[in-house]
Amino acid sequence: MRKLLARLVPKDRPEYEGVRFLAHHMVGGVLGAVVFFALIMAYDLANLRALMFNTRDGWVAAALLLFGLVVTFGSVAMGIAVMLLGRDRN
Secondary structure (H helix, E strand, C coil): HHHHHHHHCCCCCCCHHHHHHHHHHHHHHHHHHHHHHHHHHHHHHHHHHHHHCCCHHHHHHHHHHHHHHHHHHHHHHHHHHCCCCCCCCC
């Protein structure tokens, strides 16, 4: 299993450095989105939890909200990471 995983994610190849950089920051954004979604549900912000739980297709609304948060937070995290790279001083 480790050999297969090592082939899928080669760490010594410089051409994958940018992809790893963006994926690393995207995961942080996705985790932030999931935490924010959990807080929205826990505190019943704007009665969203009540609306979702009292309808038959509330899971669709929850999935769409979570998807929107994941896209937004992931994109913001990657964008901030790229903007903070700065210039190459060489």
